[in-house]
Amino acid sequence: MKRVFQLPQEELPKRWYNVLADLDQSLPPPLDPRTQEPVDPKALLALFSRECIAQEVSTDRFIDIPEGVLEVYRLWRPTPLFRAVNLERRLQTPARIYYKYEGTSPTGSHKPNTAVAQAYYHKVEGTKRLTTETGAGQWGSALSFACHVFGLKCLVYMVRVSYEQKPYRRIMMEVYGAEVVPSPSPNTAAGRRVLAENPNSTGSLGIAISEAIETSLNEPGTKYSLGSVLNHVLLHQTIVGEEALLQMEMAGEFPHVVVGCVGGGSNFGGLILPFFREAKKRQRLVEFLAVEPIACPSITKGEIRYDYGDTAELTPLIRMHTLGHRFVPPPIHAGGLRYHGMAPIITHLVEEGVVKAVALDQVDVFEGAVVFAQCEGIIPALESAHAVRAAIDLARDCAKTGEEKVILIGLSGHGHFDMAAYRDFLEGRLPRLTTSPVSQA
Amino acid sequence: MKRVFQLPQEELPKRWYNVLADLDQSLPPPLDPRTQEPVDPKALLALFSRECIAQEVSTDRFIDIPEGVLEVYRLWRPTPLFRAVNLERRLQTPARIYYKYEGTSPTGSHKPNTAVAQAYYHKVEGTKRLTTETGAGQWGSALSFACHVFGLKCLVYMVRVSYEQKPYRRIMMEVYGAEVVPSPSPNTAAGRRVLAENPNSTGSLGIAISEAIETSLNEPGTKYSLGSVLNHVLLHQTIVGEEALLQMEMAGEFPHVVVGCVGGGSNFGGLILPFFREAKKRQRLVEFLAVEPIACPSITKGEIRYDYGDTAELTPLIRMHTLGHRFVPPPIHAGGLRYHGMAPIITHLVEEGVVKAVALDQVDVFEGAVVFAQCEGIIPALESAHAVRAAIDLARDCAKTGEEKVILIGLSGHGHFDMAAYRDFLEGRLPRLTTSPVSQA
Numbered sequence: 073m074k075r076v077f078q079l080p081q082e083e084l085p086k087r088w089y090n091v092l093a094d095l096d097q098s099l100p101p102p103l104d105p106r107t108q109e110p111v112d113p114k115a116l117l118a119l120f121s122r123e124c125i126a127q128e129v130s131t132d133r134f135i136d137i138p139e140g141v142l143e144v145y146r147l148w149r150p151t152p153l154f155r156a157v158n159l160e161r162r163l164q165t166p167a168r169i170y171y172k173y174e175g176t177s178p179t180g181s182h183k184p185n186t187a188v189a190q191a192y193y194h195k196v197e198g199t200k201r202l203t204t205e206t207g208a209g210q211w212g213s214a215l216s217f218a219c220h221v222f223g224l225k226c227l228v229y230m231v232r233v234s235y236e237q238k239p240y241r242r243i244m245m246e247v248y249g250a251e252v253v254p255s256p257s258p259n260t261a262a263g264r265r266v267l268a269e270n271p272n273s274t275g276s277l278g279i280a281i282s283e284a285i286e287t288s289l290n291e292p293g294t295k296y297s298l299g300s301v302l303n304h305v306l307l308h309q310t311i312v313g314e315e316a317l318l319q320m321e322m323a324g325e326f327p328h329v330v331v332g333c334v335g336g337g338s339n340f341g342g343l344i345l346p347f348f349r350e351a352k353k354r355q356r357l358v359e360f361l362a363v364e365p366i367a368c369p370s371i372t373k374g375e376i377r378y379d380y381g382d383t384a385e386l387t388p389l390i391r392m393h394t395l396g397h398r399f400v401p402p403p404i405h406a407g408g409l410r411y412h413g414m415a416p417i418i419t420h421l422v423e424e425g426v427v428k429a430v431a432l433d434q435v436d437v438f439e440g441a442v443v444f445a446q447c448e449g450i451i452p453a454l455e456s457a458h459a460v461r462a463a464i465d466l467a468r469d470c471a472k473t474g475e476e477k478v479i480l481i482g483l484s485g486h487g488h489f490d491m492a493a494y495r496d497f498l499e500g501r502l503p504r505l506t507t508s509p510v511s512q513a
Numbered sequence: 514m515k516r517v518f519q520l521p522q523e524e525l526p527k528r529w530y531n532v533l534a535d536l537d538q539s540l541p542p543p544l545d546p547r548t549q550e551p552v553d554p555k556a557l558l559a560l561f562s563r564e565c566i567a568q569e570v571s572t573d574r575f576i577d578i579p580e581g582v583l584e585v586y587r588l589w590r591p592t593p594l595f596r597a598v599n600l601e602r603r604l605q606t607p608a609r610i611y612y613k614y615e616g617t618s619p620t621g622s623h624k625p626n627t628a629v630a631q632a633y634y635h636k637v638e639g640t641k642r643l644t645t646e647t648g649a650g651q652w653g654s655a656l657s658f659a660c661h662v663f664g665l666k667c668l669v670y671m672v673r674v675s676y677e678q679k680p681y682r683r684i685m686m687e688v689y690g691a692e693v694v695p696s697p698s699p700n701t702a703a704g705r706r707v708l709a710e711n712p713n714s715t716g717s718l719g720i721a722i723s724e725a726i727e728t729s730l731n732e733p734g735t736k737y738s739l740g741s742v743l744n745h746v747l748l749h750q751t752i753v754g755e756e757a758l759l760q761m762e763m764a765g766e767f768p769h770v771v772v773g774c775v776g777g778g779s780n781f782g783g784l785i786l787p788f789f790r791e792a793k794k795r796q797r798l799v800e801f802l803a804v805e806p807i808a809c810p811s812i813t814k815g816e817i818r819y820d821y822g823d824t825a826e827l828t829p830l831i832r833m834h835t836l837g838h839r840f841v842p843p844p845i846h847a848g849g850l851r852y853h854g855m856a857p858i859i860t861h862l863v864e865e866g867v868v869k870a871v872a873l874d875q876v877d878v879f880e881g882a883v884v885f886a887q888c889e890g891i892i893p894a895l896e897s898a899h900a901v902r903a904a905i906d907l908a909r910d911c912a913k914t915g916e917e918k919v920i921l922i923g924l925s926g927h928g929h930f931d932m933a934a935y936r937d938f939l940e941g942r943l944p945r946l947t948t949s950p951v952s953q954a
Contacts, residue, residue: 075584249887446661
């Protein structure tokens with residue numbers, strides 16, 4: 073039985089898919105918090121590249137991937153799509169399970185797909201340095217790598233608790249030549265404000281975002297880069313779904329269910345959007361399942377409203393699922409899923425009934441991850457393990473009903489940096505969150 | 514310019530290459546230390562599978578890979594071969610540099626190539642459990658993975674200092690369902706002997722080997738597995754070189770130099786042996802360069818003689834390059850290269866003048882690894898980084914002479930488990946070994 077579907081490099085897709093062209097209504101625009109009016113795109117030029125701002129509102133169905141980006145993608149793309157033969161056997165399910173694996177990228181996750189694109193456009197437009205925030209470090213290491221490739225400097229504000237307790241991704245960033253600063257830092261007014269109140273602050277993603285944005289606004293030649301949520305980030309990630317479409321065709325399949333984990337929504341969006349387009353075209357009913365941690369249940373327990381993207385209220389207001397921009401999730405291991413908001417595109421698709429969501433406890437997620445690792449060999453990143461566990465549950469349902477569902481999992485990264493968390497799980501030291509930290513909205 | 518050469522899965526080689534068929538003279542046999550006579554293969558049945566013992570002395574040029582092994586190989590094989598375009602640019606060299614990358618395997622190195630084969634044969638022959646030793650854990654995690662795939666139990670004796678200080682690969686083994694015991698342990702006479710002398714012993718690979726062998730000899734249904742040195746291990750690793758041959762053909766190239774790191778020699782042998790065969794057939798002059806750490810310079814400073822494979826003198830005597838079976842190398846980070854001996858096949862090829870060797874200091878190796886990571890994205894395992902550094906030196910020489918050498922590097926694994934070592938390097942805390950710990954032989 074065929075187990076790996078490897079797209080020839082010649083067939084690497086050359087266009088990203090822009091779902092804005094195919095939505096029944098346009099997305100509500102980001103608002104300037106002072107005026108409550110739509111943000112003037114020009115105001116965003118202080119932060120983002122001209123090209124990414126244009127992509128943010130483009131309604132072109134396809135956008136060509138520049139050759140300079142394709143050249144870097146070819147370091148690891150196309151990524152493989154696997155049939156989970158051993159997992160199917162273990163679950164004794166009639167379901168056919170596939171997974172699209174992004175862990176073979178240089179930094180071990182899907183994040184470089186947009187990091188490379190953003191760094192490329194900045195390089196072309198003359199930016200000298202990029203700055204960003206990072207929690208555990210998946211995004212920061214991806215941007216560090218991308219900046220180095222294009223000869224840009226990179227400054228990463230890393231949440232202090234991760235900087236100190238999870239140094240390995242920090243070192244990875246430094247190997248790629250980035251400057252990594254623990255946040256809160258004395259470099260910025262935002263950082264100094266926090267340190268004045270609490271010199272021992274361990275930081276938060278919200279503070280780190282504020283520091284990165286402030287740096288970008290104040291230092292000429294330095295711009296800001298965001299790793300999720302925004303339309304252009306999801307756009308760049310559609311390379312994942314476009315490849316997976318072709319690979320599922322090689323397998324002679326079209327999925328009944330596509331499952332991915334959601335933090336800000338870029339991994340999930342990148343995988344599902346091309347399938348959303350094709351399902352419409354082929355009039356196929358496909359279930360798109362977003363999996364979030366019950367510790368940070370933006371879709372299943374959040375509200376849909378305008379909210380800030382960051383704690384310090386420096387970003388425009390964005391209409392999205394939100395747990396409130398001051399929400400601080402419990403310290404679960406899947407750091408990449410600890411975001412209070414959601415990509416507006418995903419929020420829109422939830423409202424349209426296209427995307428369903430489910431929230432899982434991390435103990436259940438780890439159980440699924442270990443089963444997967446034992447069957448398929450790959451140890452999933454904890455974020456990706458959320459999708460794995462949800463897919464296992466679906467496949468077990470099929471074992472009961474006899475349904476031959478085709479399930480596609482987005483396996484967004486490997487877990488080689490997550491071994492301390494696996495240790496806590498194996499040693500029974502992980503608490504189960506019996507109740508969600510968020511009361512029912 | 515084409516950057517990745519991805520072999521279609523249909524072209525995964527179906528045979529291993531056995532170099533014993535093509536050596537001008539047969540290798541001196543292993544000796545029983547008590548009698549100094551060649552070891553009776555039957556005596557080895559207490560440790561190894563019948564099939565592997567047969568492979569150890571076979572002179573068939575090709576040995577079919579069983580379908581049950583191929584099926585597991587397909588989880589990650591064929592692995593990619595890359596042209597190091599960015600590295601070439603950085604070095605401004607006319608050399609064309611390629612690397613064969615084994616880091617996409619489930620455990621991140623080349624070790625599963627033989628682990629899967631060994632576990633498969635044991636499964637077929639009715640073995641219930643395998644035991645082995647591991648230092649930092651590359652081999653132990655590969656065998657744990659392979660055992661789980663075939664439903665065998667796995668017991669790994671892990672050198673205590675690594676067990677305590679480098680827990681991540683231990684956890685990986687446990688995720689794959691293996692039992693991991695810090696060595697020296699009270700489980701074995703060998704372990705108890707050491708603990709009686711020194712209850713705080715941090716262990717050594719030599720002691721761990723003794724414990725694994727003793728367990729295998731004493732417990733019915735349990736056999737032993739070795740991850741390097743032996744002929745059948747190099748045989749299984751030739752899958753790497755066979756793929757690389759086809760991929761270099763896709764690139765329209767045949768290498769002038771093939772460079773790999775050597776610990777026990779299985780990664781290096783697996784890569785070069787198929788090229789050795791083809792170079793002979795095509796009457797091409799190819800340089801095969803083995804790179805070792807100056808902390809453990811088996812080839813460049815060792816003697817060629819009969820010696821034990823382990824510290825406790827439980828193995829047969831093997832004729833090989835050796836630093837003496839009681840040699841304890843300084844604690845360098847590339848744990849996989851800290852072995853006193855060498856695969857007899859490699860020793861033979863050095864004697865024949867086919868293989869050359871060079872020894873590098875780890876500080877130089879890290880410098881090369883960081884240059885490579887910045888250009889190619891992949892952070893090399895420290896073992897593999899030895900080959901990378903040697904290749905960089907060759908390419909720099911080409912920049913001076915103008916030679917358009919084709920250089921093929923064996924990149925045997927990723928460095929995502931080596932970040933603490935990269936930190937030590939970046940922070941300038943790595944000592945340079947100004948003199949080798951071994952006096953000139």
